[in-house]
Amino acid sequence: MSAYASVPGVVETREAFGERTLVVDPARLVEACTVLRDEHGFNFLADIAAADYLGWGEQGVAGYIGTAAGRDLHVPGSQGLARVPDPKPKRFSISYHLLRVDDEPARVRVQVWLDDGEPIASVLPVWPAADWFEREAWDMMGIHFEGHANLVRILMPEDWEGHPLRKDYPLGGEPVRFSDED
Amino acid sequence: MSVLPSTRIYEGTRIPHPVPTILEVDPEKHRLDDILRVNFGPNHPSTHGVLRLVVDLDGETVAGIRAVIGYLHTGFEKNMEHKSWWKSVTYAPRIDYVSFHANELLYVLAIEKLLDIDVPRRAVWARMALAELNRIHSHLVWLGTSALELGAISLFWYCFDDRDQILDLFEMAGGARMHTRYVQVDFTSEARKFCDSMPKSVDEYEAILDRNAIWLERTKGVGLLSADDALALAQSGPMLRSTGVDWDLRKTMPYLAYDEVEFDVPVYGNGDVYDRYKVHMDEMRESVRIVRQCLDRLDEMDGEPWIADDRKVVLPPRHELHTSMESLIHHFKIVTEGFTVPEGEVYVAIESPRGENGCYLVSDGGARPWRVKFRAPSFAALQATATIVQGLLIADLIAAGGSLDPVMGDADR
Numbered sequence: 001m002s003a004y005a006s007v008p009g010v011v012e013t014r015e016a017f018g019e020r021t022l023v024v025d026p027a028r029l030v031e032a033c034t035v036l037r038d039e040h041g042f043n044f045l046a047d048i049a050a051a052d053y054l055g056w057g058e059q060g061v062a063g064y065i066g067t068a069a070g071r072d073l074h075v076p077g078s079q080g081l082a083r084v085p086d087p088k089p090k091r092f093s094i095s096y097h098l099l100r101v102d103d104e105p106a107r108v109r110v111q112v113w114l115d116d117g118e119p120i121a122s123v124l125p126v127w128p129a130a131d132w133f134e135r136e137a138w139d140m141m142g143i144h145f146e147g148h149a150n151l152v153r154i155l156m157p158e159d160w161e162g163h164p165l166r167k168d169y170p171l172g173g174e175p176v177r178f179s180d181e182d
Numbered sequence: 183m184s185v186l187p188s189t190r191i192y193e194g195t196r197i198p199h200p201v202p203t204i205l206e207v208d209p210e211k212h213r214l215d216d217i218l219r220v221n222f223g224p225n226h227p228s229t230h231g232v233l234r235l236v237v238d239l240d241g242e243t244v245a246g247i248r249a250v251i252g253y254l255h256t257g258f259e260k261n262m263e264h265k266s267w268w269k270s271v272t273y274a275p276r277i278d279y280v281s282f283h284a285n286e287l288l289y290v291l292a293i294e295k296l297l298d299i300d301v302p303r304r305a306v307w308a309r310m311a312l313a314e315l316n317r318i319h320s321h322l323v324w325l326g327t328s329a330l331e332l333g334a335i336s337l338f339w340y341c342f343d344d345r346d347q348i349l350d351l352f353e354m355a356g357g358a359r360m361h362t363r364y365v366q367v368d369f370t371s372e373a374r375k376f377c378d379s380m381p382k383s384v385d386e387y388e389a390i391l392d393r394n395a396i397w398l399e400r401t402k403g404v405g406l407l408s409a410d411d412a413l414a415l416a417q418s419g420p421m422l423r424s425t426g427v428d429w430d431l432r433k434t435m436p437y438l439a440y441d442e443v444e445f446d447v448p449v450y451g452n453g454d455v456y457d458r459y460k461v462h463m464d465e466m467r468e469s470v471r472i473v474r475q476c477l478d479r480l481d482e483m484d485g486e487p488w489i490a491d492d493r494k495v496v497l498p499p500r501h502e503l504h505t506s507m508e509s510l511i512h513h514f515k516i517v518t519e520g521f522t523v524p525e526g527e528v529y530v531a532i533e534s535p536r537g538e539n540g541c542y543l544v545s546d547g548g549a550r551p552w553r554v555k556f557r558a559p560s561f562a563a564l565q566a567t568a569t570i571v572q573g574l575l576i577a578d579l580i581a582a583g584g585s586l587d588p589v590m591g592d593a594d595r
Binding site: 016017019021043044045046047049050051052053056057085086095097099101105107109124127128129131132136140149150153154155156157164165169171 | 197200201202203204251252255257259260261264295296298413414415416418422427429434435525526527528529531538540542544546547552553555557561562564565594595
């Protein structure tokens, strides 16, 4: 824990499954990332992964009792796990997976929490590799990265509406072409 | 990690500014009136899959470039969130259909990390053997198509002949040519035959290309990338090792049992297409070495279990279903409801044929993944397009683009 004491803006440090997570104040993300790169040698941004926690832990009952909407497989099942998951601070998490390509290899996850519509500073000046990773997070999750010079859709068509990996975006949400409404 | 001392590919950085993935036409070097904008792809025989390159040409020189992806976006990650854990496994190999086993392995490793399950050593070594066969498979596809793009058609057929033998081995292992569930008795003896023939094939392919003046002319000094730029752009795998950086997750952060096998990591220091080709060739030889060691160990482990002994996760043996009530219940529950995975988040990375292949998994403790995110090496590799093509002729663009080894299913997911 003390190993990352010099990183600014850390609000929480977690260790789980052998992985270190630094939860960082969104306002000081770039500052923290710069220190991690320059002082801790994290020269490789492996990935940026956004996750949407809308509806986290809010599902109904489990088991073999049918509900009006059908049986929900996503709640703690009847196999023994009946624990409601820990609440999350905000709707979205963004995890920056850093890697130290060096003689002492290490990984660390930097995480920030955001509400819907809350912008976050781009880490493009720290790692150029952030370019497409941030565009993907914008396209799929609607995370707005401030200071990114080219924040446009990358996987979906340019005129697409909505952000497909959000939890409130339905599966099969694609409008059907040549249906009656056209 | 060490960087080869002789490595000086170019001074400074070539990553475009302000957007690292877009090379804008420099008005001081080119007359803007002369620029012709051409679309390469998404449907073009010389691009690897449905990749679109928007190229600004000044005569035959590439003055500007922008890679556009997404034409093969399939929504795998969204679909996986809606399947139970064990059903979602089938999606993983379809993401990168050339290194299918690496993707499947990665996803399963991530789930196993959340489950904290003990995998029998026999399964570990079998997975390793298959992972290395898959690496050879992927490199053969790369070699064949890259040579094809530069006009060497016959090599393509040779490579796909060997590739077919690997798919036969996968068929023996799992019953399907692109899936692995268990290994049959025949597998090891057939795999040994393959290990005997494969190094000879690699030698032959190298002889065909290394003594071919056209191949040398078109690959040496083309598509330059320096070590610093490669790291800044998160390049991994053969891309990184061709710039002189000695980095391979199998060595530096070992998983499975890679710390128990002997192999070398090939590193070259010129950062061009030719060196990427050399890395691929040497890696195939090293993979054969690893497969041999795996087969030896698998023979020693004859009779040991293949599959973990955890009835909450693993299907019970078929014969027990007729005699044991509990087995029948477990079977029923795993098939209908699926097993549950403890709450938490993990990021697992392996060295796929294309480099760092990562999987970020979030579970809420239920029977389905909450979030699946793949760190696709092809996606990262394509970010380097604008850096490596600077000043190239349009014909060399094909060689440079191919050397990134992108699989569009992997990039677009």
